Amino acid sequence: MIRVAIGGPRGKMGQEAVHTVMKNENMELVAVLDHKEIGESLSESPEFPASYDVPVFLDLESLIFTIKPDVFVDLTTPHQVFEHTTMCLQHGVRPVIGTTGFTDEQLQYCTTLAKNKDLGCIIAPNFAIGAVLMMKFASLAAAYFPDVEIIEMHHDQKLDAPSGTAYKTAQMIAEVRPTHKQGHVEEKETLPGARGASYDGIQIHSVRLPGLIAHQQVLFGGDGQLFTLRHDSFNRQSFMSGISFSINQVMDLKELIYGLENIL
Template identity: 30%
Template sequence: MTRIIVAGATGWTGRAVVDAVLAAEDLTLVGAVARSAAGRDVGEVLGRAPVGVPVAATVVEALAAGPADVLVDYTKPGAVKGHVLAAVAAGVAAVVGTSGLTAEDYAEIDAAARAQGVGVVASGNFALTAALLSHFSLIAAQHIANFEIIDYAKAAKPDAPSGTARELAERLGDVRRPDLGLPLDQVTGSREARGGTINGVQVHSVRLPSFAATVDALFTVGNSRLKITHDAGADATIYADGTLVAARRVKDVTGVVRGLDTLLFGG
């Protein structure tokens, strides 16, 4: 039985993860973290019968409360790095669904995880369709030199680009640096209109009402175009399912694995 702590347990995705863990026969919820609900039973907080798991105010408190195997984090960009490093220091594996961490952050986490002999699985998006977006895009980048990313999300989303788009750009840039046609330092007018550069890849973030989470990976060769799209709706269970796949398999990992697709398909 794998023992799970969920940080961000009362958030949109965290709630779905808690429900999924409680429904799983091979997983057990041993901790939940949400400062606003600290001290209450997490079942009652989520509108169900008590489950005997009190909500902790911090990840450190949850880790100290009893043995755990995996920390699942769906909190905030400014907090997640400290949470993961605290888990790793305690010998607890981590599954990271929170966006906002950079490649440099993950390099630091990887070094700490390897030193402790534990695994960390991090993905900008744990939906299976997003994993396939990454998998197919990495294949396309091996054959096509021109590509960019467009990231769509709700108007109030604080991070730009999204974790899905950032992770995809970092990984595509490791395959190859795309051909921009015109170097960015030769762009006239507003340089910012060409988007942000992440690992050599141009990423454009659109923030408007009506969007939940959409990422387009655009590839062109000659006069032909390929668009690979992940388009998420408003149901967080698509992320919970992939998160639990990672929680079950992270014990077989040492160091950081980036992307659910890497876990599923290798790479």
């Protein structure tokens, strides 16, 4: 039985993750981490049934020392994720991170820490299997279509832009695509930001609107043709199979894995 703790249980992703772990016969939800005092147990929160008698902590270090979970699933915010990841690794807890916001330097630090601790860690910009396949297919297509732009669309409560999925997609494409600036050599923005953000010459456009969940298009342009890859998550249940998969997989890892495509 895998002892699982979840950070951010009252968020939309967090609620789905709580229900998923509670229903999984191979897992036990042993604690949750919340930023707000909601009572001593999840059962006191109106978002959950009275049968969810799971202790609530406001401090991750206290949770770790009191409960000693095997895995901590972080679904909190980009502002907290680096601190949570390092604290887990330092104290022998395997992090499964579904919150984006790492800098390249922070990612490298966590990679080294996990290796030194001989401990598994998964950082997944996207838990939806379809999104992971989209990223992998994009890296394959980029070898043949070097001119590419990314449009990612999310709900208007998302804190970071571009999304972790778009950023990871651009990284994977950049590994196989010759660096070059796209568009006309004399192109000028009459409104700053009109061409989006640039990663290694790849333009990334972020859309934030109510009603959206998580959507991405990768557009490849060639002579006389357009090749488009697209993935849509219509609800947060689409991420749960990836979370369950990651919790099981991280128990056998002894290093940090960035992106589910590396262990599928």
